[in-house]
Amino acid sequence: SAVISQKPSRDICQRGTSLTIQCQVDSQVTMMFWYRQQPGQSLTLIATANQGSEATYESGFVIDKFPISRPNLTFSTLTVSNMSPEDSSIYLCSVEGEQAQETQYFGPGTRLLVL
Amino acid sequence: QQQVKQSPQSLIVQKGGISIINCAYENTAFDYFPWYQQFPGKGPALLIAIRPDVSEKKEGRFTISFNKSAKQFSLHIMDSQPGDSATYFCAAEDSSYKLIFGSGTRLLVRP
Numbered sequence: 754s755a756v757i758s759q760k761p762s763r764d765i766c767q768r769g770t771s772l773t774i775q776c777q778v779d780s781q782v783t784m785m786f787w788y789r790q791q792p793g794q795s796l797t798l799i800a801t802a803n804q805g806s807e808a809t810y811e812s813g814f815v816i817d818k819f820p821i822s823r824p825n826l827t828f829s830t831l832t833v834s835n836m837s838p839e840d841s842s843i844y845l846c847s848v849e850g851e852q853a854q855e856t857q858y859f860g861p862g863t864r865l866l867v868l
Numbered sequence: 869q870q871q872v873k874q875s876p877q878s879l880i881v882q883k884g885g886i887s888i889i890n891c892a893y894e895n896t897a898f899d900y901f902p903w904y905q906q907f908p909g910k911g912p913a914l915l916i917a918i919r920p921d922v923s924e925k926k927e928g929r930f931t932i933s934f935n936k937s938a939k940q941f942s943l944h945i946m947d948s949q950p951g952d953s954a955t956y957f958c959a960a961e962d963s964s965y966k967l968i969f970g971s972g973t974r975l976l977v978r979p
Contacts, residue, residue, distance in 0.1 A: 754914075757911075784965055786965075786966075786967075794971075794972075795957060795969045795970065795971050795972050796912065796957065796967075796969045797969075798966055798967065798968075801964075801965075801966070845911050845912075847967075849965060856900055856902040856914060856917055856959075856961060856967070857902075857914075857961075857965070857967055858914060859904075859911035859912045859913070860911050861910060861911045862910070862911045864909075
């Protein structure tokens with residue numbers, strides 16, 4: 754499976770500011786995904802990021818709040834904009850498996866606390 | 869229709885016992901059903917997965933049972949160990965590779 758790293762691993766931010774989270778994969782992948790995991794909760798898909806195209810956002814998530822970049826097949830960023838305490842969550846990126854029809858593998862996550 | 873319902877919310881099992889977690893779905897378009905294990909401070913790790921054309925899959929102490937007609941699937945952890953204490957998520961994936969997660973089960977295995 755792919756090795757996925759995320760930066761930063763954790764951060765504490767002030768409300769109204771923005772944070773950009775980086776996701777790096779050690780192999781080329783077509784599909785990358787960004788999820789949010791609120792404290793003690795399950796994972797919710799924010800958007801799907803394919804290289805060379807605009808990210809596709811899920812219901813309840815908008816590009817102005819969570820802009821995503823996907824400049825190449827090994828890297829993506831998610832920005833959490835104009836943060837509020839409600840944005841305090843773990844943000845995870847994932848990638849498709851290497852084998853056909855294989856499920857997703859997750860990075861270690863970025864733990865965000867907004868004060 | 870996009871939901872995956874998971875139960876129980878929490879589970880306490882004695883060492884050596886069997887842990888059973890259940891999930892149910894509605895959307896028949898789902899065609900892949902993985903289970904993830906998550907330890908505190910870590911990302912979810914793929915544990916085992918099954919496709920709907922198979923009724924059971926076993927990998928070591930972990931077994932998925934799948935009932936396509938009932939749209940239910942379950943994870944059995946045999947000979948549960950304290951190191952298995954974690955949060956377990958079932959999920960369902962459709963042809964667009966989107967994963968819909970269950971609400972999670974916190975498993976505690978007592979020594």
